[in-house]
Amino acid sequence: MLSIKNLHASVEDKEILKGINLEIKAGEVHAIMGPNGSGKSTLSQVLAGNEAFEVTSGEVTLNGENLLDLETEERAREGIFLAFQYPVEIPGVSNLQFLRTAVNAMRQHRGEEEMNAAEFMKLAREVSKQVDLDPSFLKRGVNEGFSGGEKKRNEILQALLLQPKLAILDETDSGLDIDALKVVSDGVNALRSEDRAILMVTHYQRLLNHIVPDYVHVLAGGRIIKSGGRELALELEEKGYGWLGIKDEEEASN
């Protein structure tokens, strides 16, 4: 589904990604772990099309199509979804309006009829229950004044509404209490299917108890330095990153 070959990316002339290689097939769940500042969010943002990051070389294809040629909104319509590490607050745009506009943009792209306000309201209420967000959150500004955990649940709410092919979850588990972690994991598990893939960035093995990954990768210093099965996450939890030859954050980003 997703194929990343020798991907290099910089921000403000500083190279962050230094040759990422990754293959993700439909139905798979991949976890990316790694020290702070190693480039995990950068990779996620680059895949979603954030122009603040410049791709200097390499290749990314989604189902054979060159992803890097597409605008952000086209990538989304082709099925890329990024749950942001820091979801953006947009006062003045109601969450409901935002979600409906997004869902209808996707439907329009697929040649389906747009959903009217009443139909959408019904759907949005159901899905917000699924992520344990009170429907009153639909009326508020997008993420406006949401707590950290509420923002994360709102990201999963969006993923459930948009039904992406590849969901990239950037630390969707951080800042969640135990119940919220369960809710979010259930949401992610509900997304799992044969024709969908999930790439999740996390620091914690605990998430991987709920969402069992097929592969675990360690990203450090802008490269994937080790890949393995889920047991790799347990090993990291136990030993830290030291045994992989990374001492600290400083070194990781060099």
Place this chain on the structure above:
Amino acid sequence: MKQAPTLSSAFLHPACDQLPEPLLALRKQRASTLVDMPMPTRKTENWKYSAKYLKLDDEMAISLPNEGKTGNSLAVPGYKVVFINGVMVPEASEFPDMDGIAIKRFGDLSIDEASALSLQLGSTLDPKRTQFAHLNGARFEDGLLISLKPGAVLDQPLFIIHETWGDAPGSAYPRIFVDAGANSQMTLVEEYISSGDASLLANTVTEFDLAHGANITSIRLNMEGENVQHIGATGVVQQRSSRFESHCVGFGGPLRRHDLQVRLEGEGGECKLNGVVVTQGKQHYDNHTCIDHVAAHCNSEETYRNIAADKSHAVFNGRIHIHPDAQKSNADMNNKNLLLNSGAEIDTKPELEIYADDVKCAHGATIGQLDEISLFYLVSRGIGRRQANVLLTMAFINELVEQIPVEAVRETAQMRLNEFFEQTFQEA
């Protein structure tokens, strides 16, 4: 040295016979003050940024015809008065029929009533700051006196549709006076629209005189076309414990000027002024507001937002004048601006004159751009760039639009603003 240009005398000698004698006398008096009135230039302080947009040719001095179609009138829920070129169209109007509420055309006033009104007209405005209100005073041919007896409450909003129309150049001078008795209440909606494509001038004055405890809401939508220059003034005087609320939504044009002056003359008075302005292409819009805290213990709260795209130009000048006796005044003025292109211009200026020592006066102004990260967030959900821009731009003013207390007007404003921004971001 070159002689500074003055207002062409063509503007000063209108014929009119439909008004009672005291109002004709008032017109004459106003005309006499306009002889040799210097036209604003960029050196005129209160026209500094806008003088270059003002283009009054002699042919525009002609009064626009009184007849005309009322085709453009918007559907309104409530009472409705239609003015075409400053003259009321009775057959298109629906007046309330309620005790304590009298709505009369100037032409229908008795000599006594007209004589009383002639003393009131213009009394809410500071002539030094609103030269063009005098032009309206010299030229109005009709007008509406809305009198609310003490305690009278108008049960639905009153809509006044001001349509300026012409297939040859000319001008129109609509005039409204609201005399709000003690503890009376009403909501007045004014919609300024236009049709035709000749060069037109709409020179308007609306005044509100609030006795103690009166509670008046004024909503003003300025939606005239690219052929219309608009110079309007709204004057408000408030007595003890009265409340005035204003919501202005303005779309840019070749020249748009609105002066809003509020004088808080009685203790405990309160005013809330909201304004939204959007401009694109080469459009212009200039809001000058002035709040005079004359009496003690009054509150004023002012929130204006401008959005300028392309090569357009928006101006906000907010004056707050706290007089020596106005202790415990509480004034809060906030102006935020969104600049959508580097070629657009926004000028914002607070003007504070404070002569009392025990007051709270806060003011703030910002000029910013659309937030790239918010834009990325929206498009990353598949929302098209144009639509995302429209959403974010609307978001900048939504808070104010949502406060418009009449649903039909709120929806009209929202719809028009959306259409406007879709045009703004057409080429995105």
